[in-house]
Amino acid sequence: MTDPVIIFDLLLAAAVVALAVASLSVRDLFVAIVLFITFGLLSALSWVRLAAPDVALAEAAIGTGVTGALLLKTLRHLRYVSGTLDRAEALSVTPAAPVPAPVIWANAAFCGLVTLGLAVAFLGAPRSGPGFDALVAEAMPASGVDHPVTAVLLNFRAYDTLMEVVVLLAAVIAVWQIERGLSDAPAPVLGAVWEGFARLTLPAIVVVGTYLLWKGAEAPGGAFQGGAVLAAVGLLLLLSRLYVPQPSHRGVARWAFVLGTGAFAGVALLVAGGGRVAFEYPPEHAKTLILLIEGLVTISIAVTLAALFHGREPVALRSDRGRA
């Protein structure tokens, strides 16, 4: 109990938990989402305290920023559809049917049981037990990059990361499949002040995103954080109506979605041979290949996240109205 920062940790942890409770219990959904965004940012801060700046960046940019934008957009859509857009009243968008008491008790028992299991497992586990530390340190020189997290993501466990990019691809395909047509809901637009702000900041955001990507090789940052920051550019373009998706853009968009997956998987296959297996980059080219993959994956992530925010395949509305 010597470290005064512990007090800060305690307060921060308490705030995180309190915000989690608040965001689920507050009546107004808009307030709930704002509380959730605050919660996400404070979680990211806690992860900085735990020496995980990469994770904190990813959580702040993707887990909180993009997710928050998605939630707000959906809330707006729901309010528009249910005709409560102009009213400030608390929105209950779902017709709530009463839940039978036995189900509630069963759920409560289930939650209690799981939480008990969690507590037992956490308190019974060794503090700072064994890990991959030594293995990673040993393998770092052959990885082609200087930053351990990037080495793990793009080299040691590149297979996981490829599949993560595939998940993103699956998401955008599913979203396009679910919703189509040009939205008849008025897109959330920025006010004049914000629009000016958007025009001013766009170049700066591009620079920051690219820098994050480039830095990923030796310092915290990388494809996912950079991609998310660049996706913010897409969000601002969509919000400020500087860019409006058109049906004719779909072809290019499809290629942009698959670019990351294709390049990642393609490189993984092409390096195999001469005694090497898939994903085994030749050490002398490792850095180049990793930067190439990261660059292309970043573009894909940025476009995909922006498309997930836009949320529907831009096709001319014709058959859609009648079919529903």
Add this chain to the structure above:
Amino acid sequence: MTLDPMILALFAPLFGAVAAFVLPRAAGAVGLVAVLLTCGAVLALARQVLAAGAVTLELGGWAPPMGIALRADGLGVAMLAMTAAVGLLVSVGALDALREARQRQYFWPLWLLLLTGMNGVYLGTDIFNLYVMIEVIALAAVGLTVLSGTREAVRAGLEYMYASILGALLFLMGVGFVYLQLGRLDFAGLIAAEPSAALSAALALMIVGLLLKTALFPLHFWLPAAHANATAPASALLSGLVVKAALYIFLRLTTHVPLPDEILVTLIGALGAGAVLWGGVQALRAERLKLLVAWSTVVQIGLIFIAFARAGQVGLAESWKAAALLILAHGVAKAAMFLAAGRIRDEVGHDIIRDLDRAPIRPTLAQFTFALAAISLIGLPPSLGFIGKWSLMEGAMAAGYWHWVAVTMIGTLLSVAYFSRVLAGFLRFDRVRAPLGEHQGWALADIAPLTLAISAISLGLLAAPILSFIELGYPFGAKP
């Protein structure tokens, strides 16, 4: 460039999905080629495993636990083969069954991503990698669920999505605890681990997540609506293949880290019994054909868990074989049955069970297919379902667990009852008001389900080679 069959089994569907997405007009052709390539890869892999036992590939040249290795053994390859074969036939069926251009355009990339994810699960040896894989499967599967675009399908898809995310997150939490406990995430680490309370808690979390994903009673609430409202090829894939991925991970985990307590094994068996009874009653009450088939999936999942628990904790070393046989049998038969149900619905125009015998059109070939699949699901000889059920009961009897035998018997009677509701309708003609149609309702699209149904029956004759194949490479790392 040398191409390992394991890599091909993963990358052929992946590149297929990419190509099918960017070339929507050629999606069908691209998809079929990708599935055929996958089948070829699985055949090559099966030959390797037959010759040399389990094969391993360390991706990137990094050895586990830091890196990720792929491993193919008898059980894994059997699952891959079932997935590829059923997938190929469902694909052929989908060429005809999906009429709308939009459905065709999205079916192929989603299904190929699904195939990538499932192949990844069957080859995976790293529990975090398995988490990512089940998420690939989940997103693609939800996309397929809502392919028909109806309100019921979207509602069911959303429930499925909630269940899927929650299941995956419980699994991920378990992965976190395994890391906390062991500092590694590969199967070898789990096998070598000392049993402890914390590790058991971690395992329990992962198992609960998997049970939610595989829809074991009472966590099955999302399944009937999701499987009943999807389009026929999607239902066949979801019911025949997708639930098996989580089931397979469950089998692997529980054998690597044996359940610590006899009570837990009994509990899992009891949940299976609950599924058999509850699902059976619901299937008896179902008004629509596809809903009945979906409830029968709940029953069959329960049966697989009874097979797992058939001989208690001491019998686990053998019981997985009975469970695996039932998994394979259900995959083939259920895919056939859903495709046939879809065909019947296409021809008759509805799938209300009560009115099936009033229809002037009799899609006889689809009805025959349905009956064959029902024979395997009920467990009549010589089907693969029969062999699975028989080995379940044999093991239970040998261990003296008569209650499992009794539940299986009751379940069999129930399944005879609810399938008879359908089959009786096929055979009655006295209620047809209009003259029977000239149109027999046969189409090229009947070939795929019929082939599947005939395989479900005839694979029973190959039960002995299948059994010896799934034991190749000591699937669970325990050399005798």
Add this chain to the structure above:
Amino acid sequence: MMFGTMPQLTPDLIYGVAGIAVFAIGLVGALCTQDRLRRVLALKLCSVGAGFLLVVAAWRGPPAAPDPVPHALVITGIVVMVSATAVALALIRRLQTLETEDDT
């Protein structure tokens, strides 16, 4: 660690308990809430809770550097979760549109 004795307060313990609490809150929300959007929010809380656990598990106590592998895993988990969230939200929007069209 023993139950009963006052454990030494370290960041990993504090945030680990906080993470488990967040996961449990999310679990209750996911199972007991009716509102569709709020259930997505609850699931996202669960995923942050799981992230806390992995980040805590990677922590080694200064001056030792943390284990980078769990960090990479959490980043993967975050991207996976945003994908799942986007699909769930698209379903919610579509469903609301379909339900409103049917009512009118």
